[in-house]
Amino acid sequence: MSDVAFITKSQAEPPFFVGVDLGGTNIKVGLVDDRGRPLVKRSLPTDVPRGPQDAAERMGKAVLEVIAETGLAVGDVAHVGLGSPGTMDVPAGMLLEPPNLRGWENFPIRDRVSQHCGLPVAFANDANAAAYGEFWVGSGRAFHSMVLLTLGTGVGGGIIIGDHSVDGEHSHGSECGHIIIDHHDDARMCNCGHTGHLEAYASATAVVKRAHDLLDARRDTSVHRRLERGDELTTLLLAEEATAGDAFAMELILEAAMYLGVGVASLMHTVDPDGVVLGGAMTYGGHDSPVGRKFLERVREEVRRRTFPVLRERTIVDFASLGSDAGYIGAAGIGRLAYRKRLEVRG
Numbered sequence: 001m002s003d004v005a006f007i008t009k010s011q012a013e014p015p016f017f018v019g020v021d022l023g024g025t026n027i028k029v030g031l032v033d034d035r036g037r038p039l040v041k042r043s044l045p046t047d048v049p050r051g052p053q054d055a056a057e058r059m060g061k062a063v064l065e066v067i068a069e070t071g072l073a074v075g076d077v078a079h080v081g082l083g084s085p086g087t088m089d090v091p092a093g094m095l096l097e098p099p100n101l102r103g104w105e106n107f108p109i110r111d112r113v114s115q116h117c118g119l120p121v122a123f124a125n126d127a128n129a130a131a132y133g134e135f136w137v138g139s140g141r142a143f144h145s146m147v148l149l150t151l152g153t154g155v156g157g158g159i160i161i162g163d164h165s166v167d168g169e170h171s172h173g174s175e176c177g178h179i180i181i182d183h184h185d186d187a188r189m190c191n192c193g194h195t196g197h198l199e200a201y202a203s204a205t206a207v208v209k210r211a212h213d214l215l216d217a218r219r220d221t222s223v224h225r226r227l228e229r230g231d232e233l234t235t236l237l238l239a240e241e242a243t244a245g246d247a248f249a250m251e252l253i254l255e256a257a258m259y260l261g262v263g264v265a266s267l268m269h270t271v272d273p274d275g276v277v278l279g280g281a282m283t284y285g286g287h288d289s290p291v292g293r294k295f296l297e298r299v300r301e302e303v304r305r306r307t308f309p310v311l312r313e314r315t316i317v318d319f320a321s322l323g324s325d326a327g328y329i330g331a332a333g334i335g336r337l338a339y340r341k342r343l344e345v346r347g
């Protein structure tokens with residue numbers, strides 16, 4: 001689900017930027033022009049057990065390979081951007097203790113990738129990079145400020161104000177998945193070990209857990225038949241059953257949407273952005289699917305119930321449009337910001 005169109009070298013506007021989106025499973029590397037339009041991308045396995053040294057070398061090599069594949073010279077690329085899962089120290093370019101990259105603790109990843117490709121590298125949290133991608137060329141391209149929530153295994157967040165990504169003083173800014181939506185002692189447990197966080201209610205993990213918890217009491221759902229056939233209970237399975245008319249699956253999806261709306265209302269009162277954009281795998285096919293449209297309408301309904309009138313009327317709540325291309329495009333965009341800042345400093 002991505003609206004991204006690739007362009008050719010002759011259509012492109014220099015200078016060029018390369019974005020690297022480091023994930024727990026795959027690394028995406030793409031080259032974009034000065035307007036954020038991609039020319040080429042590739043994906044390589046992260047291969048976490050091989051360690052960060054090896055990955056930094058492969059990322060550096062992949063940066064050079066996408067440049068060569070486009071027919072450009074290394075000198076045509078002004079900057080590289082690297083988006084990575086945390087925890088991290090953004091100004092220092094360091095990975096600290098990333099739970100999705102075990103064994104990569106306290107590694108100076110930004111500078112190592114830079115050494116291996118011979119280009120300057122800017123560093124960002126992966127969710128903030130994806131938010132910048134949507135802000136630069138995606139659903140938020142008409143916005144001055146934006147909040148992105150990525151709904152997947154967890155709930156990632158990114159807040160962009162002007163051209164500024166809110167990283168915070170300790171590289172923990174924009175952790176929107178961990179805002180508190182239930183303070184009671186029996187609130188649900190989040191992946192981070194605390195209770196009551198948005199991620200514990202609106203992530204794929206949370207929805208699947210909720211389905212398992214309620215399934216015994218609901219004999220009337222077609223989900224049982226799928227599980228008896230040996231299918232794994234996932235949000236995709238729930239979306240399929242909801243599409244086929246299963247009430248239980250639809251209830252679970254709309255319940256997560258309701259909680260998401262509660263979180264979005266808090267973020268709107270905190271940031272007052274032009275828009276809140278929802279991305280990630282758990283958007284149920286977006287505008288193209290009836291379940292996606294119902295999901296979004298339920299989020300909007302909850303937001304309308306809980307926000308000040310001016311916010312309710314003016315703030316746009318919609319799906320993201322770059323799909324899994326948001327990460328590397330946004331990382332390239334953050335590289336572009338670093339490049340432009342350097343030009344300003346030089347005067």
Ligand SMILES: [Zn+2]
Binds near residue numbers: 177190191199
């Ligand atoms: Zn949490």
